[in-house]
Amino acid sequence: MKPRNRRFWLGWMGLGLAAWAASGTAAQVEERITIPRETIGSTPPIPIAMTGYSGEAGSVLRFDLEIAGFKIVPEAEAQYLLQGGSSGQVEGRLQDLVSKENKFAKAYSGGTARTQAHALADDVVLAVTDKAGIARTKIAFKVTRGANSEVYIADYDAHGPQAITADKTVVAAPAWLPGHRTLYYTTYKFGNADIVSQDVDTGNRQIVARYSGSNISPALSRDGRHIAMIMSKGGSPDLWVANADGTSLRQLTRSPEDESSPTWSPDGSTICFATKIDGRRTLATIPASGGRVQRLKTSGVPSPTEPDWSPDGKSIAFTSQMGGFEICVVPAQGGEARLLVSGEDPSWAPNSRTLIITRRGSGGQRFLSLLDVPTKQTKDIGQSIGHCSQPSWAR
Amino acid sequence: MKPFGIANLLVVATALALTGAGCKHVQKPVTPLQGSRGAPVPGPNLAGPVKPGPVTPVAPVAPVTSVTPTNGVTKITTNPPDVGGGQPVKPDDGTRTTPIVQNPTPPSAAPKETILTTPPGETPQPSIDLLENMVPDEGYFAGQTVYFDFDSAVVRKTQQGRADAVGDELKAKPECKLMVDGHCDERGTEEYNRALGERRALAVREYLLKFGIGPDRIFTRTWGENRPAVDAHNEDAWSKNRRAEFILLNPKQ
Numbered sequence: 001m002k003p004r005n006r007r008f009w010l011g012w013m014g015l016g017l018a019a020w021a022a023s024g025t026a027a028q029v030e031e032r033i034t035i036p037r038e039t040i041g042s043t044p045p046i047p048i049a050m051t052g053y054s055g056e057a058g059s060v061l062r063f064d065l066e067i068a069g070f071k072i073v074p075e076a077e078a079q080y081l082l083q084g085g086s087s088g089q090v091e092g093r094l095q096d097l098v099s100k101e102n103k104f105a106k107a108y109s110g111g112t113a114r115t116q117a118h119a120l121a122d123d124v125v126l127a128v129t130d131k132a133g134i135a136r137t138k139i140a141f142k143v144t145r146g147a148n149s150e151v152y153i154a155d156y157d158a159h160g161p162q163a164i165t166a167d168k169t170v171v172a173a174p175a176w177l178p179g180h181r182t183l184y185y186t187t188y189k190f191g192n193a194d195i196v197s198q199d200v201d202t203g204n205r206q207i208v209a210r211y212s213g214s215n216i217s218p219a220l221s222r223d224g225r226h227i228a229m230i231m232s233k234g235g236s237p238d239l240w241v242a243n244a245d246g247t248s249l250r251q252l253t254r255s256p257e258d259e260s261s262p263t264w265s266p267d268g269s270t271i272c273f274a275t276k277i278d279g280r281r282t283l284a285t286i287p288a289s290g291g292r293v294q295r296l297k298t299s300g301v302p303s304p305t306e307p308d309w310s311p312d313g314k315s316i317a318f319t320s321q322m323g324g325f326e327i328c329v330v331p332a333q334g335g336e337a338r339l340l341v342s343g344e345d346p347s348w349a350p351n352s353r354t355l356i357i358t359r360r361g362s363g364g365q366r367f368l369s370l371l372d373v374p375t376k377q378t379k380d381i382g383q384s385i386g387h388c389s390q391p392s393w394a395r
Numbered sequence: 396m397k398p399f400g401i402a403n404l405l406v407v408a409t410a411l412a413l414t415g416a417g418c419k420h421v422q423k424p425v426t427p428l429q430g431s432r433g434a435p436v437p438g439p440n441l442a443g444p445v446k447p448g449p450v451t452p453v454a455p456v457a458p459v460t461s462v463t464p465t466n467g468v469t470k471i472t473t474n475p476p477d478v479g480g481g482q483p484v485k486p487d488d489g490t491r492t493t494p495i496v497q498n499p500t501p502p503s504a505a506p507k508e509t510i511l512t513t514p515p516g517e518t519p520q521p522s523i524d525l526l527e528n529m530v531p532d533e534g535y536f537a538g539q540t541v542y543f544d545f546d547s548a549v550v551r552k553t554q555q556g557r558a559d560a561v562g563d564e565l566k567a568k569p570e571c572k573l574m575v576d577g578h579c580d581e582r583g584t585e586e587y588n589r590a591l592g593e594r595r596a597l598a599v600r601e602y603l604l605k606f607g608i609g610p611d612r613i614f615t616r617t618w619g620e621n622r623p624a625v626d627a628h629n630e631d632a633w634s635k636n637r638r639a640e641f642i643l644l645n646p647k648q
Contacts, residue, residue: 004468147622169619173586186589192523193589193617212520214593214617217586230590232615235517237590256517258590275586305587321586344584364581364628390585 011177040192041083043374045071046128056116057086063157063335064121064135067354068130069375075090082124090116094127103127114159131386138394139356140164140174140183140279145388147374151185153200156213156349156356158368164200175218176394177244184208184218184227195229208246218270220244221264222311222395228252228271239273241288252290263309263316264288264331272296272316274305281356283307297334304337305313306345310352311380311395315345316375317355327357329373329378341371341378347393427485458489516606517597528553529644530574536561536641542598543637546583551604559598561641562606572644575599580633581620594595599639614644 005063048070053061061082062072075097084092090113093105104127108116115136122133137156142149143163153175154161165171167189174185181200186193190207193214198205206392209215213232220227224244231240232250237258242249257276264271264286268295272285275293281303283296298304301320306318313332320326321335325344343357355371359380367388370379380386429643539557541550558622565573575598579588604610625632 144621148523149621169548170618172589172619172621190616191526210523212523212526213597213615214589216589216593230586232617233520234518237593254517255583258587258594260590261584305584323585325584345586364626375409 008247008285025382026193037091038146043069045375045377046067046080047071047073047078048080048082048083048124049073052083052085055086055113057090059112060114060117060157061086061090061121063379064118064133065124066106066377067370067372067379068121068125068129068133068135069372069377070124080124080128084120087115090120092120094124100324113153114245118155131351131353132349134354137350139347139368139391140176140394141172141382141388141391142171143385144366144389151198152385152388153183154382155206156370157379158385158388161382161385164198173390174392175220176392177394178222178224180208181394185221186214186216186218195227195246198368206245208244209242212371217261221266221268222266222290223268225283226264226268228264228273228288230259231263236352239286245302250290252286252288253293255293263307265309266311266313270306272309274307274318281321283303283316295334296330298328298330298337299335301337301339304328308346308348308355310348311350312352314352317348319344320386325360327355327371340373340376341369343369343371345390347391348372348395350395351392356393358389358391400586410514460640476506498562516609518601520614523570523614526574526614526644528647530647532643532645535643536564539641540640542634543595543639545580545633545637546591548577548598549589551600556627558602559606562603563587564643565603565608568643570646572609572614574604574614574616574642574644576640576642577615577617578622578624578636578640579625580624580636581628582633583620585619589617589619592619593638595637 006013010143014059015213023262038347046069047195048065050061050072058175067071070343079096079098081095082092082095084090089107091107094103095101095102104123106120106123108119108320118135121135124134125131134156142152143152148168149171150163150165150167151171152161153164154266164183167187169188171188172186174183182197183200184195184197186195192209192210194210195208195215195218196205197208206229209229209231210235211231212261212311214394215229215231215235217226217230219229225242227244227246228239228241230237232238234254235257236254237260238251238255239262240249240251241254252271255275259275259347262271263272270285271287271288272283275282275284277284277295283298283304284293285296286293287383296316298318301322308321309318309332315329316332317327317329320339322326324342327340327343327346329340330337345358346355348355353373355373357369357370357371359367361367366379366387368382368388368391370381405584533622541554541557543549562571565571575596577592577594579592583591592613596617600613600615603613620636623632623636624638625635
């Protein structure tokens with residue numbers, strides 16, 4: 001073709017291209033991606049295949065692995081393969097399908113099928129992530145029926161719930177004494193909002209704080225030696241600390257605003273709590289030995305409350321109130337808050353990775369949920385027990 | 396339509412020719428982000444009221460031994476750590492509670508005290524011992540309940556008349572004391588509401604102190620959101636739940 005004709009044809013091509021683009025055909029090639037809020041900023045779960053499991057042990061194993069951050073997939077899509085059985089004793093052999101490495105092979109005896117399955121799940125978590133699992137840990141929580149409530153304990157998946165109180169009144173905010181089977185909580189049994197401590201195994205309990213006004217929101221230091229609580233005997237709900245038996249009381253804050261929900265840093269040096277500064281709801285910290293109250297920055301979310309300090313000291317989980325309630329996590333020194341899922345009142349597991357939270361349903365229902373923070377996978381638990389709230393993870 | 400179809404073909408041909416082999420003008424399909432929302436979780440199953448049954452003690456759980464099979468599959472018995480839940484758990488029926496110990500005795504050495512000045516409007520409360528030998532009469536002031544705005548502990552002008560009426564009665568009955576119960580609606584978090592209920596009771600107490608009632612006669616208590624007056628989930632119910640109630644305390648005869 002002569003050059004002049006080629007340019008002539010290319011010119012028409014250009015026009016055709018423009019017409020084609022304008023026709024919207026180009027737009028049909030693009031895919032619209034709607035990113036679900038739950039997956040923004042989350043880690044993908046680890047794909048694992050399970051073969052040979054059935055019955056209760058199989059479903060317990062599946063639950064434990066999913067909340068630990070795994071996803072059960074067919075073998076062809078899996079990075080790990082767990083083969084075994086659950087008739088008789090639970091057994092499992094874990095292989096890394098990518099490296100072809102055999103991670104372990106174990107058989108479990110004693111206990112129940114559930115406990116064996118939990119033990120296997122913990123071994124899988126340890127082999128894959130090099131961190132201890134949480135499948136055999138315990139929780140405490142409040143169960144409300146009508147006008148009254150009682151304190152319950154259960155396995156971390158809400159299996160085997162047992163009431164540890166029969167006060168036939170209101171109880172609130174159970175908190176474990178770290179390293180002990182002892183729970184602190186508020187009970188109105190003696191006509192006042194008093195804080196008591198109870199040995200879970202014997203049922204014996206003692207008054208820790210019974211002052212005029214209200215004694216609420218107990219939190220124990222990690223070494224088990226001190227308690228932080230909110231008391232109003234001074235004329236306003238303020239932060240007080242004492243020995244774990246309630247002796248040597250010291251008032252840490254004195255403000256006309258109310259403080260609430262104290263939580264200790266794991267090294268025992270600092271207490272974080274919810275309060276109002278300059279009319280704005282905020283989290284704040286104060287040295288446990290007393291001193292200046294400092295605002296803790298939680299950028300990006302409004303009205304923070306109910307903080308809980310992670311056992312590894314690095315993060316603070318809290319509730320943000322923005323219309324509904326949202327679970328958030330912020331670095332322990334403050335900063336940008338990360339929004340996770342809908343819910344309130346978070347409590348960290350000993351692994352500093354999993355949270356237990358409360359969720360509200362329609363018509364005033366309350367139920368518990370477990371949340372794997374990195375993958376944002378959740379499991380609702382204990383729905384058959386009643387209205388459950390205010391969970392505390394034994395650490 | 397033939398002309399348009401030809402135009403498409405020409406465009407594709409041109410693009411391929413112009414850009415050379417191997418260049419895709421069609422975007423690669425985008426795989427959705429990994430990270431799953433998980434399988435749908437069934438909603439809560441609250442089939443009617445749960446009857447509190449007798450609590451059965453937990454049978455001791457035999458410890459779990461974890462064994463790695465060797466060629467000969469030898470069973471290794473060890474003393475593994477307790478896997479939890481090994482002891483009977485009994486509820487406290489109240490009879491075994493230690494008698495109410497009024498504020499635990501402080502150690503003989505005086506603890507280091509930080510003297511903080513009391514800001515106005517925060518009068519310390521009387522000792523709880525003064526509640527002993529007082530009998531509550533919950534109905535006496537039932538008509539005087541004071542109501543509050545959302546997230547507020549301010550005693551509004553329109554409510555002050557009710558508190559005044561209570562104050563007048565207390566002045567006429569110098570032998571009586573008063574318990575003020577603070578309540579919240581359900582829209583805050585539980586412990587925040589517990590503290591807010593206390594602030595409401597305290598605000599009413601401060602009002603009555605200004606009215607002229609002695610500080611050793613008024614006690615406060617918070618119920619948070621746990622004792623609503625109306626157990627429904629709408630603004631009408633919530634407005635009736637944000638309240639402070641008065642309980643007359645008569646000396647035991």
